[in-house]
Amino acid sequence: xxxxYPAIELKDLSFSYDDTIAxxxxxxxxxxxxxxxxxxxxxxxxxxxxxxxxGRRTPQHGTVNILGExxxxxxxxxxxxxxxxxxxxxxxSRMSLIETVLSGALGRTSSWNTLFGFFPNREWAKAEEILDxxxxxxxxxxxxxxxxxxxxxxxxxxRALMQEADVLLADEPISNLDPxxxxxxxxLLVECVQRRNIALLVNLHQPRLAKRFATRVLGLxxxxxxxxxxxxxxxxxxxxxxxSNPAEPTPSTTKGIHGESATTMA
Amino acid sequence: xxxxxxxxxxxxxxxxxxYGVFVxxxxxxxxxxxxxxxxxxxxxxxxxxxxxxxxxxxxxVTELVFNATVETLSISFAGTxxxxxxxxxxxxxxxxxxxxxxxxxxxxxTLGLIRSVPIIIVAVLxxxxxxxxxxxxxxxxxxxxxGMLAKFYAEEFETADKRIIDAVKGTGASWIQTxxxxxxxxxxxxxxxxxIYRLEMNFRDATxxxxxxxxxxxxxxxxxxxxxxxxxxxxxxxMISVVIFALDQASFWLRRKVQ
Numbered sequence: 001x002x003x004x005y006p007a008i009e010l011k012d013l014s015f016s017y018d019d020t021i022a023x024x025x026x027x028x029x030x031x032x033x034x035x036x037x038x039x040x041x042x043x044x045x046x047x048x049x050x051x052x053x054x055g056r057r058t059p060q061h062g063t064v065n066i067l068g069e070x071x072x073x074x075x076x077x078x079x080x081x082x083x084x085x086x087x088x089x090x091x092x093s094r095m096s097l098i099e100t101v102l103s104g105a106l107g108r109t110s111s112w113n114t115l116f117g118f119f120p121n122r123e124w125a126k127a128e129e130i131l132d133x134x135x136x137x138x139x140x141x142x143x144x145x146x147x148x149x150x151x152x153x154x155x156x157x158x159r160a161l162m163q164e165a166d167v168l169l170a171d172e173p174i175s176n177l178d179p180x181x182x183x184x185x186x187x188l189l190v191e192c193v194q195r196r197n198i199a200l201l202v203n204l205h206q207p208r209l210a211k212r213f214a215t216r217v218l219g220l221x222x223x224x225x226x227x228x229x230x231x232x233x234x235x236x237x238x239x240x241x242x243x244s245n246p247a248e249p250t251p252s253t254t255k256g257i258h259g260e261s262a263t264t265m266a
Numbered sequence: 267x268x269x270x271x272x273x274x275x276x277x278x279x280x281x282x283x284x285y286g287v288f289v290x291x292x293x294x295x296x297x298x299x300x301x302x303x304x305x306x307x308x309x310x311x312x313x314x315x316x317x318x319x320x321x322x323x324x325x326x327v328t329e330l331v332f333n334a335t336v337e338t339l340s341i342s343f344a345g346t347x348x349x350x351x352x353x354x355x356x357x358x359x360x361x362x363x364x365x366x367x368x369x370x371x372x373x374x375x376t377l378g379l380i381r382s383v384p385i386i387i388v389a390v391l392x393x394x395x396x397x398x399x400x401x402x403x404x405x406x407x408x409x410x411x412x413g414m415l416a417k418f419y420a421e422e423f424e425t426a427d428k429r430i431i432d433a434v435k436g437t438g439a440s441w442i443q444t445x446x447x448x449x450x451x452x453x454x455x456x457x458x459x460x461x462i463y464r465l466e467m468n469f470r471d472a473t474x475x476x477x478x479x480x481x482x483x484x485x486x487x488x489x490x491x492x493x494x495x496x497x498x499x500x501x502x503x504x505m506i507s508v509v510i511f512a513l514d515q516a517s518f519w520l521r522r523k524v525q
Contacts, residue, residue: 079436092452094452103437103447107438114443114446
């Protein structure tokens with residue numbers, strides 16, 4: 001899909017929880033094909049930003065324009081064009097892997113069909129293709145709760161890819177994984193995104209990984225963008241500034257793999 | 267230290283007061299229900315007489331009783347099935363995380379009201395309106411079960427993980443798809459387990475429905491006990507026990523299987 005509009009355009013965006021300003025962004029424009037990694041401490045506004053782009057939160061001020069069609073919170077049909085991989089994966093543990101991947105196609109499949117579990121043949125073929133792509137070949141009939149943490153992460157990525165979205169958001173996608181698995185997961189994510197030429201936005205804690213995988217880095221400090229540029233131009237001192245500035249205390253994010261905790265902000 | 271001990275003591279005082287209240291309530295209830303151990307004098311002999319009159323069971327009514335048991339099973343299955351069909355949609359409407367509060371809350375209250383009517387009264391009502399037979403029994407079971415199942419389903423749906431619901435919604439799913447995949451699929455084991463449990467309860471309820479003319483084995487319980495044909499009552503008791511035991515086992519096995 002080629003578009004004259006940027007994949008994501010943010011203007012005069014501000015969002016506050018009660019009296020605390022969590023996010024304040026003047027202007028950011030992200031094109032299809034860009035891989036933007038957002039760095040920042042917990043509480044710097046990374047998650048708030050991705051949930052606003054996803055349309056789960058409505059900012060008090062400002063606009064988000066997805067492919068020139070408005071914001072996802074006001075235009076529900078944009079939902080399916082923005083895929084999201086959450087920190088906790090948020091998969092349904094009783095569903096089989098293949099059903100989980102197929103559920104990424106809900107937005108373009110009729111409710112009557114899915115009510116009885118039917119998806120069109122081409123969706124089945126596509127889901128199987130994606131399983132191969134993310135390295136889960138042969139596990140389609142396994143239940144999600146029998147998969148390992150790394151496999152669940154791949155399942156979440158597969159579901160997001162199945163959506164055929166133009167924008168893929170990943171909120172701390174690797175914080176539940178071991179370091180080696182984490183790099184593999186990012187590798188996979190970036191490869192899949194490159195094949196599709198879509199916009200990727202990743203919230204991350206590790207500057208080292210951002211430098212390796214990003215085409216562009218945004219540094220968030222207390223809800224404001226303090227760095228925007230090429231990952232190679234991110235200097236050690238700037239990196240330190242992003243991470244050393246005091247931010248609000250982190251809300252607890254303890255959880256099991258599909259845990260019960262409530263991570264409300266940050 | 268003294269402070270800790272005082273706090274402990276005041277906690278204990280609360281506990282003892284609560285126990286005291288229960289003891290007093292127990293005493294009142296014994297008194298008002300005319301509890302009198304002297305009435306047990308000679309009751310033992312009559313118990314023994316009753317049990318000796320049960321034997322030998324009169325097996326000539328086996329076929330009749332068997333058919334009545336099948337009818338009772340059918341009443342409970344049909345009633346439960348109807349109740350599930352009605353309760354599932356009602357459960358979604360009564361769940362406050364799916365429906366707006368102003369509709370969920372009154373609906374829950376209404377369900378409570380339905381639940382509060384004893385099933386035997388519901389059955390009397392349907393028999394009065396429709397005449398004798400198993401069909402009013404089915405309806406009585408269905409109505410009574412809806413009060414309980416729909417409320418339980420709603421409460422179960424309310425426990426669904428909101429982040430998973432958001433994830434499903436995020437794929438661009440419609441409202442029905444979000445409820446189906448995000449809420450219902452998470453809750454299937456509990457929903458099934460409770461439905462099976464309710465089916466078990468419904469069979470027990472269905473055995474007595476015949477007493478008010480709503481079909482099934484209860485009809486014969488009434489006829490045989492009132493005409494003192496205890497040898498036939500024995501066959502009824504054996505049949506009911508066997509079926510309830512089998513249902514109990516099947517339900518236990520099924521509930522463990524569906525996880």
